[in-house]
Amino acid sequence: MVGRFDFTVIFSNLDILWNGMLITLLLTVVAIVGGILLGTILALMRLSRFKLPAYAAGRFVDAFRATPLILVIFWFYFAVPIVTGRPIGGLYSVLIAFTLFESAYYCEIIRAGIQSIRLPQVHAGLALGLTRWQATRHVVLPQAFRNMVPLLLTQAIVLFQDTSLVYVVGLKDFLTAADLVATRDNRVVEMYLTAAVVYLVICSLGSLWVRRLQRQYAI
């Protein structure tokens, strides 16, 4: 039965697959960095004393969390060229979509992390003469992020898997590259199995690492 399959197709197409993996990694990194930055701002807005930013951030997060990622990808893929009036290419629309989508999920993680910090810490900071912003910046956030590291990384692994969904707009990430080779060379079984194994290995190593960090970072 194994004889029917020819796994050498992987080696003759390594460069295509590698280029796809680079796109996947680029998407993941940009969405993590952008998502955490924007997510932090959103979380601070949600927890702010002022009603309007809290409300706006809350609705933003709810909207993205209730919508499937594929629909969000389609939204930006079709809508951004119309709004800007010129084609910007699949890559940029997908980068925007992923960053905004992930920021909603990161916001919830970061908000929970901030809320886990005890209030006396803030009071002590204020009593020492720090402004509210300084107390947030130098007392609350450093401790909150330390608690959050495992959760942020787990979300990063989920995100790494989710980037495969750019397949729906034909952006050449790792999975789409594997799919192109599969249909071109008629090696569907081999290529999909390879893709599965690559994702499995990377994500398993990632979650092992997160579990180790979790033990180290526990306060």
Next chain:
Amino acid sequence: MKYNWNWNVVLCRSECAQPYFDWILSGLGWTLVVSVMAWLIAFSVGSVVGVAKTAENRGLRLVAKGYVELFRNIPLLVQMFLWFYVVPELLPKVAGHFLKRELPLPEYWTAIVCLGLYHASRTAEQVRAGIEAIPRGQTLAALALGLTRGQVYRYVLLPVSYRIIVPPLTSDFMGIFKNSSVALTIGVLELTAQSRQIAEYTFNIFEIFTVATVLYMLVTLIVVTVMRYVEKKVRIPGTIAMGGS
């Protein structure tokens, strides 16, 4: 921004080139059917795997752990492709032929099974966490009263654990509901697929995607409201969730 707004597109039945309104309705219907059936699989398989994770038997625990790791660490889209394109090739000829040629609506069944088994790995973790949250004394007391292991799970651990994990199970279902859109990659015409199709036919993307997004939010809202009520009903007296001590 040049754009022709035309909200009538989403209400079209016979007056447009295609009955877009019916497309949206059938898309929503398939999204719900696929999600609910996948949830049934996720719940039953997830419960079995979750129980196995807490079993005394080491082999059983390892198998359950392997299941969770395997299904968690491969993207859903890749799993969709594996079930749809790869599994029929690897099965014996007769079974593969049945899946490819004779089974009616193959993409729908594949999507349901794939989504169900994928989310079962998440449900399993919730069930395990629920069982482990129950103090060990309860298991020991039940065993001391003469219950078998099976009876302990059936009458003591599972009923309590399901009541504890209603909130995470709800968000699991929301996950299935949203992830059902991934099924469009193998040709399931659910809500997202239908709205993309309408977007490509009419170019009225803002209207159609707004309608799709609102429908997703509406279902989410309904499920969350219903589950909040269920949660209140089944809450275990005396826990923090009850506000008691």
